[in-house]
Amino acid sequence: YCYDFTGTEILGELTSDNYALKDGDAVLGIAYVVESYGLIVNKTLLQKAGYTVEDIQSFADLKKVAEDITARKAELGFAAFTSAGMDGSSDWRFKTHLANLPIYFEYQADNIGTTKAIKGTYLDNYKAIFDLYINNSTCEPSALAGKTGDDSRNEFLAGEAVFYQNGSWEYSQLTGENAFADEDLAMIPIYIGVGDEAKQGLCTGTENYWCINKDAKPEDIQATLDFITWCVTSETGTKAMAEDMGFVIPFKNAQESENLFVRQDAEYLAAGKVPVSWNFPTMPSENWKNELGSALTSYAAGMGSWDDVVKAFVDGWASEYALLG
Template sequence: MRKRTLAIAMTTVLVTGLAACGGAGTDTKEGSSSEKSDSGKEITLKVFDAHAYGLDEYADMAKKFEESHPGVKIEVQHAANDSNTLLQSRVNSGDIPDVFDVEAGTSAQKYYEYAYDWSNDKEVLDKFNEAALETGKDADGNIMSLPWTYENMGLIYNKDLFQKAGITELPKTMDELEEACEKLDAAGITAFSLAAKESWVLQQLSSHFMMDKSLDAKGVVEKLNSGDLKFKDMKNFQNVFKFLDLAVKYGPDKPLEVDWEKSENMLANGEAAIIHMGDWCQSTLDSFNPDANLGFLPCPVSDNPEDVTLLSSCNWTYLVNKDSEHLDLAKEYLEYILTSEEGLKWMTEGVGAVPGAKNTQEVKGALANDASVYVSEGKTNGWIHTIEPNGYADIVGPALQAYMSGDMTAEQVTEEFQNGWVVQ
């Protein structure tokens, strides 16, 4: 999620009367009723939400919670960009939100000391899929956070452009990917619109080429941590450079100026055939072109068709501040947004994703539904970038940008990856 997640150039504290949220990239304000609590004092619940998807549905959801809790105001900071920095700044200043979310794994572990332990809340935990709850456990098996949605990540392609170029089968090897690029180019189609301006996109892309399906994501990380595995010895890692070469050759003239928004806009509107992103961007793609005919393309990483990867995880997880002045209300709000009918609508319709909670709702997102086929067939693997060492992403993303600009060699970038993998 880094972010992808995200996504939207928007960091707004929402504090005034609850109005419908705007679309991606707009300032948004939600607030509350002016009614007081039973004690006559208005209660403000501070929420930090590291997303900018499904904002209309989120606003409706928060408003309904306020209406059922007179005197309660939900104050939300949606922080799609630099969410880690913004959250850490609030924690450092002592302004810890009552409810907040971070990426599961390494990022979340930094905040477990502030988190409420859900381990004994059996009625709440029973509302979630067991596998999804695993992402919120600490080293002792305590459940310190609750899962948001399953997210799937890989290449996303424009089916109509592939058809126009005469590509009848999805490429499964690096050579087949290059052949597909050649066909697209011959048809006058820009093959790639990789969001290379976003270092997190490149870093997440690189994790496909770190993957070893015989080890899975956790196994790769464990071997890197122990020193038993080096980047220079990974069987597929050098192919990340071949991939980036294709993205430069068959992409826009200035690939490092393509941000997430331009990347997704070009794909949705038929100006480019392939991007790297996850199904979290469904609502943004729909806003650019609701009729876009898109699907997942598992990422080729080698000359073996079986090595293609679509990565899947319950990546984002929500925590409740254990020292909140309104602990019970904070717990209730988090349970509400993740398991209630309104919360499930936010996730399945607004975001277009599969919730970590048990549910029977139909998922709106075409990409999430497309990914579910690969998930059901066992053709996915986990996420490495959520369990990597802290600070690693800040090193390797810029290194890949430097390779694309010609300022670093593949050997230098590989060494940078190795040096950046510092176990805490």
């Protein structure tokens, strides 16, 4: 039922083709709001450890810095990473957001946009970044099952860790009175040691798209196209989207955001960095995420093996898709 946006003015206004929802060559949806996630950095603590964000341009760099901070944790007074909490308020950061990276890179390598049978090509890299998180943290891996999203944020706010995996939506929670100033913070990509890391951007995407019913009257389709194009090109429209609705829109004429992390994503794009797209809609089910989360929790606690994680990821993916028919 979706109208094909190919050749429309609004499609040409997107800042990246990654924000066009495609089925083959057809463009069936246009993202109208985007968010980014990555590693939020306390630049002050990083500098105290003897580094800057410019020193971290790859997984190898991140590993070197994190393990050095851990080796000097008693001396420095802080850890590398906040707790990778696997409580329900926090586990989505790892069973969904972190899991997105090996999925993204597999899709890129195989030139696909979805699959009913994930191969797990980059699960060794997924293990490497998860191990880095849990072994260079504010707490022991065995304690992560009970750690919450608030715990992780509060550790970061208290200056207990340098890195905090989260997104642009956290900006208001981390800044303002008795919190950080913009100059204290940065967001860097989540490197996992795959692809051209020098060109990797933040994980930027959406689950929110404009679609048009292709069976509507031609004049209604055109009126809809005119309206949504006006929303993202005119001063009044873009101001309403940014200020009244609070949206960060992925269009060339977007109003500049006050959110530091949003501005940094724009800087990455301007520098030619390639955003890691969100592939959450291709994950087979919530049950798949939950089973993966359980396997990760058991692994972190030393009660399960990484093979169990791989099984949940690969075999669970296939079995959940099989249930969909």
